[in-house]
Amino acid sequence: MKRVYVNEKWCLGCHLCEYYCAFASTNEKDMARALKDKRISPNIRVEELDGISFAVSCRHCREPLCVKGCITGALRKMGGTIVIDRDKCIGCYTCILCCPYGAISPSEDGAVQKCELCIRTGSGTPYCVQGCPNEAIVYEERGE
Amino acid sequence: MKYVIIGNSAAAVGAVEAIRKNDREGRIVIASSENYHVYSRPLISYLLMGKTNEEKMKYRNDDFYKDNGCELKLNKTAQRIDIGQKRVIFEDGDNENYDTLLIATGSSPVIPPIPGLDKVKNKYTFTTLDDAKALDGALKENSRVLIMGAGLIGLKCAEGISKRKVRITCVDLSYKVLSSILDDESSEIIKKHLEENQIKFYLKRQVIEFEENLALLDDNTKIPFDVLVLAVGVRPNISLFKDAGGRTNRGILIDERCRTSIPNIYAAGDCCESMDASSGEVKVMALLPNAYMQGECAGMNMSGVDFVFDRAIPMNAIGLFGKHIITAGTYSGDAYLETDGKSYKKLFYSKNRLNGFILVGHIEKAGIYTALVREKTPLHTLDFELICKAPGLMALQKKEREEILGGVCREAAGS
Numbered sequence: 001m002k003r004v005y006v007n008e009k010w011c012l013g014c015h016l017c018e019y020y021c022a023f024a025s026t027n028e029k030d031m032a033r034a035l036k037d038k039r040i041s042p043n044i045r046v047e048e049l050d051g052i053s054f055a056v057s058c059r060h061c062r063e064p065l066c067v068k069g070c071i072t073g074a075l076r077k078m079g080g081t082i083v084i085d086r087d088k089c090i091g092c093y094t095c096i097l098c099c100p101y102g103a104i105s106p107s108e109d110g111a112v113q114k115c116e117l118c119i120r121t122g123s124g125t126p127y128c129v130q131g132c133p134n135e136a137i138v139y140e141e142r143g144e
Numbered sequence: 145m146k147y148v149i150i151g152n153s154a155a156a157v158g159a160v161e162a163i164r165k166n167d168r169e170g171r172i173v174i175a176s177s178e179n180y181h182v183y184s185r186p187l188i189s190y191l192l193m194g195k196t197n198e199e200k201m202k203y204r205n206d207d208f209y210k211d212n213g214c215e216l217k218l219n220k221t222a223q224r225i226d227i228g229q230k231r232v233i234f235e236d237g238d239n240e241n242y243d244t245l246l247i248a249t250g251s252s253p254v255i256p257p258i259p260g261l262d263k264v265k266n267k268y269t270f271t272t273l274d275d276a277k278a279l280d281g282a283l284k285e286n287s288r289v290l291i292m293g294a295g296l297i298g299l300k301c302a303e304g305i306s307k308r309k310v311r312i313t314c315v316d317l318s319y320k321v322l323s324s325i326l327d328d329e330s331s332e333i334i335k336k337h338l339e340e341n342q343i344k345f346y347l348k349r350q351v352i353e354f355e356e357n358l359a360l361l362d363d364n365t366k367i368p369f370d371v372l373v374l375a376v377g378v379r380p381n382i383s384l385f386k387d388a389g390g391r392t393n394r395g396i397l398i399d400e401r402c403r404t405s406i407p408n409i410y411a412a413g414d415c416c417e418s419m420d421a422s423s424g425e426v427k428v429m430a431l432l433p434n435a436y437m438q439g440e441c442a443g444m445n446m447s448g449v450d451f452v453f454d455r456a457i458p459m460n461a462i463g464l465f466g467k468h469i470i471t472a473g474t475y476s477g478d479a480y481l482e483t484d485g486k487s488y489k490k491l492f493y494s495k496n497r498l499n500g501f502i503l504v505g506h507i508e509k510a511g512i513y514t515a516l517v518r519e520k521t522p523l524h525t526l527d528f529e530l531i532c533k534a535p536g537l538m539a540l541q542k543k544e545r546e547e548i549l550g551g552v553c554r555e556a557a558g559s
Contacts, residue, residue: 005550008542047538049530054549056537065511068158068440069433071186072196073203088200090190093507097461097470098433101548102509102535106468142550 001080010136013053018042020131043115057115058103066095086111145170151248152176155413158439166447175220188276189304225388244446251378251414260354267372270301290369294321298375319348325471330488341465380415395428400454402442412438422457422473470510473500473517480532509535
């Protein structure tokens with residue numbers, strides 16, 4: 001299946017992926033209007049230090065420890081995508097305890113949040129990939 | 145092939161999902177002493193809080209048994225195993241033959257042998273949905289609730305009922321709360337936080353006698369109560385297996401393939417003892433993620449695929465009144481400490497390995513530490529100073545990071 005891959009060599013550290021990710025869940029047409037003066041809480045986050053930067057989001061593991069560890073059944077695999085039923089999630093954070101990449105975060109409303117490859121937006125290519133100006137984030141199938 | 149599973153919780157689900165990866169045809173029979181579709185036991189405190197409901201508590205959807213071709217037998221308690229005939233005999237006289245059997249019987253609350261406990265009418269345990277419903281029915285406005293045990297179960301129960309206009313008192317033998325997962329300093333932070341949320345503690349105290357509505361402590365304190373909750377611990381349900389001649393200690397002894405000492409019988413979940421990968425000790429690690437993964441391991445091997453699960457470690461994620469705690473591994477070795485009196489981070493390391501950690505408050509990306517413990521990652525292969533301060537992929541070697549993020553393959557993929 002297609003996944004999001006990141007190449008730190010091309011990452012500019014511009015954080016646009018974070019803005020596009022936050023925009024993806026707003027249902028708005030215009031990004032500037034949707035996010036102006038808002039604190040964003042994206043599912044992809046840029047790590048940066050001493051000139052190195054790269055974006056991290058859910059790897060959609062083939063053997064996902066978050067799904068196996070989830071105490072409610074809110075996290076599950078749909079096709080190859082790991083999705084979260086945020087209504088079922090009670091915010092115990094067992095998945096945060098389990099995820100080796102730090103790709104699941106707490107959110108304002110109590111449930112956890114994570115990348116679902118934009119499958120709920122119907123955009124095809126995930127927003128972070130569309131918004132990356134330097135092709136440091138790509139969406140493709142690799143060796144499966 | 146016919147699979148029989150005794151128990152209907154996380155380990156059973158792990159087993160079913162694994163078996164069905166390898167065998168779509170074999171019969172799977174699941175027997176449960178309870179009368180419910182598989183539900184998540186740790187959610188009973190959230191049920192009392194109103195943060196979930198019985199529908200949302202279902203650990204798998206309504207079609208789970210149908211989709212996986214399982215015959216579910218509810219209210220069906222196993223009485224004994226005839227290992228010669230490879231047959232399970234149930235209390236109601238029914239029996240079920242097996243080719244492979246999984247024992248996933250979980251654990252039961254310990255009832256402390258305290259004089260007068262039999263006189264207490266309003267007493268409850270807190271591990272099952274029926275327990276939660278019974279306790280729910282007993283609570284009235286201004287009820288004085290005495291909880292015996294300031295561990296994970298007792299404190300989650302306290303949180304669960306805290307919005308019910310009840311007065312909660314908690315007694316524990318230990319001098320600290322959550323003594324099984326916290327060190328002294330972090331425990332003190334949590335205790336203060338709980339006291340700020342109107343929970344009263346009597347620590348390092350023992351109930352020596354009960355009257356119907358009164359507990360007498362070893363220092364002569366008398367605590368009147370309306371409702372008593374017993375949460376002093378749980379004990380693995382091993383008698384079914386032990387009576388069949390299987391090897392047990394506190395729990396059923398299993399190897400890294402979840403095999404027991406009896407051929408064709410596997411065991412998984414809270415009823416077992418297994419190797420703690422962070423310390424090398426064999427112990428009961430009654431935690432839902434481990435139960436699922438042991439069940440999965442058992443299911444793979446039961447359906448003929450060699451599978452090893454040797455990464456079990458103690459680990460807990462628990463929230464109490466908005467404060468989150470994540471812990472894992474063993475608390476030995478040198479320590480890295482960060483605290484401001486409200487949040488707390490302590491990492492324990494020795495011999496080039498991270499042995500364990502305690503996080504209170506800031507729990508973001510905790511799994512990066514868990515992975516170091518679980519995988520026994522040699523610490524010289526990463527920037528340990530950086531990862532102590534800020535868990536992230538930044539502290540890993542570039543090559544490893546590139547593998548994780550898939551970045552270098554871009555050229556190879558021919559773009």
